[in-house]
Amino acid sequence: MKSKKISVAISLIMILTSINVPLSQAQGDIENHWAKQTITKWQQEGFLKGDKNGNINPDNNITRAEFITLINKALGYNKTGDKIKTYKDIKQTDWYYSQIMTAIEQGYINGTSKDTISPGSNITRQEVMTIINKIANTKSKSQIDKNQI
Structure with a gap:
């Protein structure tokens, strides 16, 4: 069970390393992004906010x-x-x-x-x-x- 949790965590991390975190509800820079559904879900969950311009910058480190x-x-x-x-x-x-x-x-x-x-x-x-x-x-x-x- 522990290895399954770690595997899930590793998968999550691979996604996370390509997403910039502080974020707001702006959608402009994720509209056509491959991770749009995940980013939107994380915004709804309150995990992501936005930068000072309301951008998510999903391709930034x-x-x-x-x-x-x-x-x-x-x-x-x-x-x-x-x-x-x-x-x-x-x-x-x-x-x-x-x-x-x-x-x-x-x-x-x-x-x-x-x-x-x-x-x-x-x-x-x-x-x-x-x-x-x-x-x-x-x-x-x-x-x-x-x-x-």
Whole structure:
């Protein structure tokens, strides 16, 4: 069962690495896109919003901050504690600050160095798989529902 969840997660990740995350309900740049149905569903689920211009930019790479945000929303992770880590490349006023703190609290993300987390850098497939592996290994079978992945 665990390998099935990981397989589903890997499939999801392959789609995610080609989608840019913060999004709004704009449809213009996805109208003829091959992933339109999935993108629209994710918008309806609240996983995707929009950039400041209302575009989804589905063919752009996804950043670390965007991917972390998507994972948190898809798995229902919310910051519950006061665990705060300081990185010199993020501020409390950044849109992704609470998402990154949530990921740290959940234990699936680390900095790219001792004092940076590189939120604006494109996430690599290796980083994606590391995150999925950490999530799969830190949650018991009863905590992860197959529909969450």
